[in-house]
Amino acid sequence: MSLLEMLQTMIPPALFFAAPLIFTALGGVFSERSGVVNIGLEGLMVMGAFVGVVFNLTFYDVFGDTWTPWISILVAAVISALFSLLHALASVxxxxxxxxxxxAINFLALGIGVFLIKQWYGKGQTDMVEAPFYTTNIPLLSKIPIIGPIFFSNTYWTTWLAILLAIVVYLIIFKTPFGLRLRSVGEHPMAADTLGINVAKMRYIAVMLSGFMGGLGGSVYALTIALDFSHSTISGQGFMSLAAMIFGKWHPLGAMGAALFFGFAQSLSVISATIPFLQNVPQVYLLIAPYVLTILALAGFIGRADAPKALGTPYIKGSR
Amino acid sequence: MSANKAINILIPIISVLLGLIAGAIIMLVFGYSPVEGYKALWEGAFGDIYFIGETVRQITPYILSGLAVAFAFRTGLFNIGVEGQVIVGWLAAVWIGVAFDLPMIVHLPLAIAAAALAGAFWGFIPGLLKAKLRVHEVIVTIMLNYTALYIANHIIRNVITEQKDRTESVAKSASLQAEWLTEWTQYSTMHMGIILALVAAFLMWFLLEKTTRGFELRAVGFNQHASNYAGMNVDRNIILSMVISGAFAGIAGAMEGLGTFGYMSVRSGFTNIGFDGIAVALLGGNTALGVVLAAGLFGSLKVGALNMPLAGVPTELVDIVVALIIFFVASSYMIRWLLSRFKKEGK
Incomplete structure (x- = not known):
């Protein structure tokens, strides 16, 4: 197997597994940068997957092959954003x-999802979605020699949307006044308040953005990888995104890099059979690799990662 | 002070009521009768001796996993890794259970001790990382949950059995099931573990409230800097807390491995005993007695829910109710505020 062939086998599945994690991890960056811990990412993904699948099944006839998946993920993102209001309400x-x-968000999303699926379909699992995302070649870019076949052939538009969004989120958080306010609220809410920034409002917006991105992540996972919804559709991807966000040191591009790495690690256990030097590695090592590596990374092998200063503390006006 | 205490007891009760009312509203919205639904739930939990046996069986691991979460909470640690500790405990107990043939008086305690040790070790890792390197325990324990799941599956397939998906049943000398109990509860899966769970709850209360070590653990939970200043070894207390918490969780796993199932099979997902333990600990206010009561409630809800389809209601309604109860407990500031408003109006 030549190097090029090997890369062609390894890179597309890595990107494929990474995309939902990137979306969700970016959501985590928004929320935690504003000072609100979001362990509910898993639940937000569940909500996204649930809405994405149900919308897809219901409105396939209306919107057809091309548009249904795109509208599904948009609707899923909006509903998840509304759902995340609960988290904002409770924590802010x-x-x-x-x-x-x-x-509670994690429990609730799963409860609501499975309850409604049983209610509407009479069973614990939906049918396969009518209009999933399909692999395509990106026009023009896939024609570039070497890079084209490895990165832009046989890929999903959603993967590139995820990577593009990572850059956009980076620009928003670090290059706009809104981003500066968001970060200041997460680092020192009292100082921000003194300067006339509405702490509660900023945190509500941040949590809802994380709901939006988590919904995107969950629905993209459902419409590219899982293709149906049941109680086990989302099993840990949200927590993995949380890890990616921390691994990426609360930075959008770092989170994207970490998510890509986790996607790569996940894809290894799937494609290891076809890669020569991985054939003899017991699968269990590949399965636990992302988790063990995260722990090692946190233990200081990638240098210190400091959380936003006010993370996890509600802001109470007038208290010091 | 006494008014404060009353509110602390009122909050979980109000939360449970609000949760149940929300459940009733959901049933109404979807065209079910809440009365029929909750009646089916009650029957499913306490309808006859068989159901009572099943309910007690469900409560048993909940008490232990709730204690595990609560114990760490008291030292200011959030052990979200109880799930993984339950899995390694389950594995260790079953492994000892199938590998040896000893007299019961040695075999059973050995299997349970192995489970506790395995869970303790799985709690030791995040404890050590937290104490020495200040790595956040929430993330490490989440990661260790998955690690535990995959390693357990690997060991079942490749070490305990030869490429099989479940282990042999544990030897009779390591089983918590008792024939008289099984027959008495009309062949429910109830086992002797409930006694162990209650003893564990008593131990936790005694350790935390009546010993110097317990005082130190709680002090660290209140204020690490003050504890350090007072000459307590904060690092050691953090590790100890996670180890004891993990041991409780490991024994919860043993309840499933030696009692309810008597074997372990390859799992595609989590047992949820650990995650439900978080709910139990929160509702129980992280005290031993509270945990026992909350485990009783959640255990009854879970088992009773299985009977709800008789009234047409999907089982998952109870999951929504449980989630809402946690949500209300978490938002206790809202309830406190409402209560204080209510009092003012009354005056």
Whole structure:
């Protein structure tokens, strides 16, 4: 197997597995940069996958092959953003323990999803979606020699949307006044408040953005990888995105890099049979690799990663 | 102070009521009768001795996983890795259970001790990383959950059995099931583990409230800097707390491995005992007695829910109710605020 062939086998599945993680991890960056812990990413993805699949099944007749998946992920993102309002309400307005509220979000999304699926379809699992995303060759870019076949052939538009969004989120957070306010609220809410920034409003927006991105991640996962919805459709991808965000040091591009790496690690266990030097590695090592590597990374092998200073603490006006 | 205490007890009760009311509203919206639904739930949990046996069986691991979460919470740590610790405990207990043939008086305690040790080790890793390197325990324990799941599957397939998907059943001398109990509860899966769970709850209360070590653990939970200043070894207390928490979780796994199932099979996903333990600990206010009561409630809800399809209601309704209860407990600031408003109006 030549190097080029090997890269052609390894890179597309890595990108394929990474895309949902990138979307969701970017959502985590928004929320945590504003000072709100979001362990509910898993639940937001569940909600996204649920809405994405149901919308796809219901409105396939209306929107047809091309548009249904795109409208599905958009609707899923909007509904997840609304759903994440609960997390914002609990952690900003009601000053709840944010980790606990996130856990509740995870339970709630799964409960609602499976309950409604049973209600509407009479069974615990939906049918396969009518209009999933299909692999395509990106026009023009796939014609570039070497890079074209490896990166831009046999790929999904959603993957490139994810990577593009990572850059956009980076620009928003680090190059706009909005981003500066968002970060200031997460680092020192009192100082931000003194300067006339509405802390609660910023945090609500940030949490809803994380809901939007989590919904995108969940629905993209459902419409590219899972293709149906059941209680086990999303099993840990949200937590993995959370890890990617921390691994990426709360930075959009870092989170994207980490998500790509996790996608690569996940794809290894799937494609290892066809890669010569991986054939003899027991599968369990490849399965646990992303998790063990994250722990090692956190233990200081990638240098210190400091969370936003005010992460996890509700802001109470007038208290010091 | 006493008014505060009353509110602390009121909050979980109000949360449970709000959760159940929300469940009733959901049933109404979807055209079910809440009365029929909750009646089916009640029957499914306590309808006859068989259902009571099943309910007690479900409560058993919940008490232990709830204790595990609560214990770490008291030292200011969030052990979201109870799930993984349950899995390694389950694996260790079953491994000892199938590998040896010893007299019961040695075999059963050995299997349970192995489970506790395995869970403790799985809790030791995040404890050590937290104490020495300040790595956040939430992330490490989440990662260790998946690691535990995949390693357990690997060991079942390749070490304990030869490419099979489940282990042999544990030897009778390592089983928590008792014939008289099984027969008495009309062949439910209830086993002797409930006694162990209650003893564990008592131990936790005694350790935390009546010993110096427990005082130190709680002090670290309140204020690490003050504890350090007072000469306590914060690092050691953090590790110890995670180890004990992991041991409780490991024993919860043993309940499933030696009691309910008597074997372990390859899993595609989590047991959820650990995650439900978070809910139990929160509702129980992280105290031993509270955990036992909350485990009783959630165990009854879970088992009773299986009977709800009789009234046409999907089982998952209970998951929504449980999630809402956690949500309300978490938002206790809202309830406190409402209560204080209510009081003012009354005056």
């Amino acid at each position: 307005t009601f000053r709840a323990d944010q980790v606990v509220s996130g856990v």
